[in-house]
Amino acid sequence: MEPVFPFDLDLSRRATGTLAGALHQQLRAAILDGRLAAGTVLPSTRRVAAALGVARNTVVTAFDLLVAEGYVLPRTAARAVVADVATRRLAHATRGAAVPGKIPRRWLQPALAREQPRALPTRSFRLGMPESRGFPHDAWRRLSARALREFARSPFRYPPADGLPALREAIAGHAAFSRAVACGAGDVLVTSGAQQAHHLLAQLLVTPGRTRVAVEDPGYPPTRAAFIAAGAQLVPVPVDDEGLRVDLLPGDVGIVCVTPSHQSPTGAAMSMPRRRALLEFADRCGAVVVEDDYDGEFRFGGRPLDALQTLDGEGRVFYVGTFSKSLFPSIRKGFVVAPAWARDGLLDVKQVADPHGDMVAQATLAAFIHDGHLARHVRRMHPVYATRRLTLLDGLEAMTAWFEPIPSEAGLHLAARIRDADRAPRVAALVQRHAPGAVDIGCFASLERVPALAFGYGTIDAEEITASLQALAHALAHGVPASP
Template sequence: MEPVLPFAPDLSGAAGHLAGSLHQQLRAAILDGRIAAGAALPSSRNLAAELGIARNTVVGAYDLLVAEGYVLPRRGAKAVVADLRARQATRGPATAPPIEDPRLAPFWRTPFLRPAPRPLPETSFRVGVPDWRHFPHETWRKLTAQALRHFSKTPFGYPASEGLPELRAAIAQHVAFARAVACTQEDVIVTSGAQQAFDLLARLLVTPGVTRVAVENPGYPPLRAAFAAAGAQLVPVPVDDEGLCVECLPDDVQIVIVTPSHQSPTGAALSLRRRVPLLEYARTRNAVVIEDDYDGEFRFGGRPLDALQTVDRDGLVFYVGTFSKSLYPALRKGFVVAPAWAREPLAAVKHCADSHSDAVTQAVLAAFIREGHLARHVRRMRGIYAERREALMEGFDALGEWLEPIPSEAGLHAAARIRDPDQAQRILALVREHAPGAQSTNEYAMAPLKQPAIAFGYGVIDAAEIRTRFGALGRALRRVPE
């Protein structure tokens, strides 16, 4: 007999958000023990029939539960509820206060802002991680030693919060050469990675409860969190093979956040025919655009499209960059190129949040850029990543019956849509088994997508292993499920 849910999901007030409401109610039942660990969930077909909703809606809710680790898929059998106690035991004792504690601001009572990292093998399809094996470690060590010798001869002091002048100058020179971004040293604010840049911009631009912010859906969840925490009203805007659907922007948005070079997670680039209308939208509504130049350093097609900031003539664009992909994430160095009218206010926000910056690492990075090491490293890695990307494209071609590649010519990952949404749960389960680290775009979405895709990173996996793992994935997909 089909397992019966121990409660009746209430979807009466969830018009237009059925999958999201069902997902939240199932997750709550799992967390409070109404659905026990090891219990089999009803089949998507039977639960859909029982609730009188489309099967794809149930599949979308199940996919999110699988992605979050609450449910374990099983080949040829029903998915079962994970043992959360075992997962919590591996994390050590909980120290956070209860999520209902009124001493917390409402936003920070959300329990899933920091999902537990998934254990992955050293080489995997993890998205957003560059290869550490080819980094010029010896050069970095020499520059670090030089910086330490220099600072040992100067008085201790607090560096300026907006960054060392030599690093700001090096960044301005670098982005002018690599991305045609027109700026000077005075326009650059150094941050602790791109995430701090988003947090600072949210503090600068958002009036809590009033400011409406358009975000890509699917899009980068930590970016959304920074603006939601500042009190913004998030407005999800769909993306397609040409990036953000500018024509879907509502009239009352004050901020538009976009990843035009390499959309996260689909990999699409914002097309030329949408870039000018986006800037015109912002100009006519006195809005601003935050350009996250995600993965913009690595380009494998023709001439890269210029940054939005390059064609901005009205001071509309805040350009955000990071060295996490071109160098390494632990460096924690990013930056904002701000329009002239916002430079001093943004510097004041940075000083309030982080009154002084580190000196040694910034000096090392400045020398690394100034002496040409960054440009040489990016050129070298572009060739290495291009070989891996080609192997991934071959894998997509071989699995064309199940996966449809999303056009992409940049970055460290590529994505492919699942052609038949009814097979999404089975395909995702096999991908997690044979391509660890790959992620469903539902993990980036504000609500389950009608046609999910899968993003495969190639930053830390060699071409030969990509071919081997895709071969095994293809064989598994071709086996008829029991």
Template structure:
């Protein structure tokens, strides 16, 4: 009589544990392929007879295999071995999609403040905001510095770098911002972050008492910053922005954090006037508040002498200065920094350590050398010259449509904004904008409430001057056609 299975089973020494031993041996045979998917198991009666054990013992082992998904029962027929690939896929798939309001999620994330939207597919040359031009970056130099750093790094024992950033990069950043923006600091005042967004997240954790702290934000303003503070439990206070920037005189006295983009307001592009800068610092001093100064693309200046940074004017230690290299260099560098007041530095370093205990050392070292050797300053000067004619072409094109657009004054950054003169035509304007100037955005995308005066933002980081001129001419013709 042929054996009922193509391999031997050994139940000796399994007294009292026969079902468990049989189950494990059959399970092992399934996992290693001796029992292939679709193979019929022998009947419980026949296997029990061959092994000299009770049928109930075999049925117990089979039931365990069925419960674990290794065996598929078939009414009126012999059970078969399951396809493990199908079984694993089924095991990973949730029974049903998690509802948005699932109570297992923290309230903030049941309906996220910032919904994840599908990435817009744009032409390589477009009017998108905040993207520097890769064609003018010194790729060969960056590769050379990276190779040098890797060679040096390979000779060092493995170690975790400090969470606040390697000393060489912190010192280089301090010298860079002192030269470029007159920000007074040393390397000891710097916390290196993974881009400006992590800086906002760290500051929100540091400064917000959930449900209590009122944070003033620009309206319109940068949505990811608002998201970081909402996630930390802040109570947002949207503040109006006009041609002088944040309306400081409207700040409520119970606000404890004020977030501003004073060099180049995001998204309108206006600069915070010197009068309001001094008023904001006085507000913070009088009310025990702090100011977060986001200087995201202030290096690119096209007018006269830039206004002093808030941090430069600060004499009371109320300003946290946030900078980033993603706009001046490239997004994937993922390096930003915070210049923190002395009283907050140690606490901020502790927050950074909890959130991101050990940042990468290779990219930090390359960036430190890039800055210290003067390459950063040279690259910014070069890009300023690249962006200037693009900015002029954009200004000229928008000013050629006075019936439709009113350009908002701006002397810095990588984008311009223009108000739409007739708010009732905003739908028609945006339809034409999306068709002829892809990447341009309505400031409604930066606003908490519908803006009282609609406007459109146009980036010029990745589009050449001649393409800007042609696109705006096309936009003008589209708007001039009868509705």
């Protein structure tokens, strides 16, 4: 006989009670979780009884209970229908959600609010997105297929928590070549993106309620969130065109989080005097430094400044890297280069949080780096991004009455200050209309809200940049008086 409901009913598993009670409970659950939608016409009691092999009175009793509770609406001379119980379904789904005191306060802070994704055009000024069209998809597919074949030979084994040895070796070579980071495979721990790296470091280094962590202001919100979730006390420290204001660091901070190569979101590079001052501060005050080099592969000026980890002679710097910008975001692969004294502890934290990474993606990335595809891809994309960067910079400098570009020679975005703070809201609104994806830097700040905007150029062609900024300039000229 054809099934009478679009799901199985199992009356044989009832622990206690009658058949009618078991049928009633299963049908009520189906109504509450939406498997029986509002307005669904129920089959006749005779048909249900025949399909389930029970007496018709059993089904009648179950249906009568549903009617009495308001889950089913009877109809004269017609079969009953499922009632609209949306509010009751919501209560059922959130039952037990309001248990006071069970969630620590740090998990309820606004800084940890979930991001609401914005609908943006494919080609936009969105931050943090690299170009997809130049990626060597064929090479990646070929290496993925090879990794899958190797995985099929021994699928039932756990990969190591710190990452496949081949990937750690490849990352060490890449970091040493591209950023002069002094490390070997044993110094590298593979993570699921830079965000997991920050989470692991926060879990390792923070004593809840006691550890004070200095963060850039404005700064990268997910990094702040990782340390807030670990129970840290955040200390916002201003940045300027030379990066973090080291002279404003309180002496009692135990951790300093920085993006020295390409400050997020202003784009400024930390000057060499500031880098040395930060390392001297860490040594003097017994602090450690978390260096986030999220898009340092792309440099457009002179010789890149040495990473803090390269300059560090005291083992106080944790170097965090990611492949989300140099390759693609969904790869979800990052890494930490940790000082020797912290490696075992960091591995212990990783084993608790995520003891076994994915073998196929790690093996593919290891081969991609080892075979030279990553280096070639970075070289191939460098002139593409350089052209877009210069086009964006020229467009912003042409609107000098409204914008002052912030010096930046790396990464995939540029920032510009709005010259007249009083007109900033109107300027920002026009930017959102004509340059979708650009973001208000004030959203990254907890101290003074600097009137400035950041423009990504990872996914938008030079011609599109020019057209958008020309439209913006026209709108500004007719809608916002220029600063004197």
